[in-house]
Amino acid sequence: YYRAMHEHRCTITDPYPSLLNDDLTVTASQPIFDEHGEIIYVACIDMPLNEVLKIAHPMALxxxxxxxxxxxxxxxxxxxxxxxxxxxxxxxxxxxxxxxxxxxxxxxxxxxxxxxxxxxxxxxxxxxxxxxxxxxLGRLKNDHASSIHKTMVRFLGSIIIALSIEALMLVFKFAMTEPAMLVNAIYIIGGVAMLLIGLAVYIRFTNSGERH
Missing domain, CATH: 1.20.58 (Methane Monooxygenase Hydroxylase; Chain G, domain 1)
Known part of the structure; x- marks a missing residue:
């Protein structure tokens, strides 16, 4: 109440034990102004912390x-x-x-x-x-979309690295033993190239969307 009066804005307290049931509770206070900008009264509401978390994070329901x-x-x-x-x-x-x-x-x-x-x-x-x-665990980061984007890039990057190593190994193997089978390694290299192009396009459009 006093903080909302002093700061002239909506405030939320830190969690504290409720006097009624000892559950963690937060209090939200919103000052109400008249047409002259003077505070008429302050509306306060007490809410259990777990209910606040459910509102802020629907996946926690x-x-x-x-x-x-x-x-x-x-x-x-x-x-x-x-x-x-x-x-x-x-x-x-x-x-x-x-x-x-x-x-x-x-x-x-x-x-x-x-x-x-x-x-x-x-x-x-x-x-x-x-x-x-x-x-x-239901822990959403502040930038959930960015978190998913980074995870996807790391995952696809690891797959591309693994396929690139496999293709390189096949090139060495077939070059020394079965030159006629080199075409299989070329197919893998082509697939890696397509994955790289797709990943580059994904990063390009994702970064553009985040900037907007």
Whole structure:
């Protein structure tokens, strides 16, 4: 009340325990002015903090459908986490199989394959992190659209890197063993080029939309 009177604008207090039930509560105060700009009175309303959060963040509504979808996202994030972990373990397994002190015996093919697996593991892990924070925990960032945009760019970028490494590995392999199969590597390179073009167009239009 006093803060709204002093600042001549709507104010919201910090959460405090209610005297009625000890639940966290916030008070919103709005000064009402007359035609001369003088304060006539101040309208105040007390609201439980959880109700305020539901208004500010509709995804936090504990409806049956909301709980169902949240459990669904939790299941997907759990499964994807296992996939990411398996890819990570498989990625470092090739190096560990050589043992300590045998770095000179590691083949280039194994390095490429491990890099692909680790890159895919990172991409899936980043996707899991975003799904868990925003869909399961319900933590929306200040710029939700920008957050989704960055996650999409990182995910597609990781896929493009993995495909590029795979194409490079196939080029080396087929060039030395089966030159007639080089066309398959060219197809992958063409797909990577199309993904790069698509990603560039996506970034271009997304950035233009954010500026407007």
């Amino acid at each position: 504990e409806s049956a459908a909301g709980r169902f979808f949240r459990l669904g996202y939790a299941g997907f994030t759990l499964v994807l986490s296992f996939v990411s972990l398996l890819l990570f373990v498989k990625g470092i397994e090739g190096f560990l199989s050589y043992g300590v002190g045998h770095a000179d015996s590691i083949e280039i093919k194994d390095i490429f394959e491990s890099t692909i697996l680790l890159t895919l593991s990172l991409a899936i892990f980043d996707l899991v992190k975003t799904l868990f924070e925003e869909e399961v």
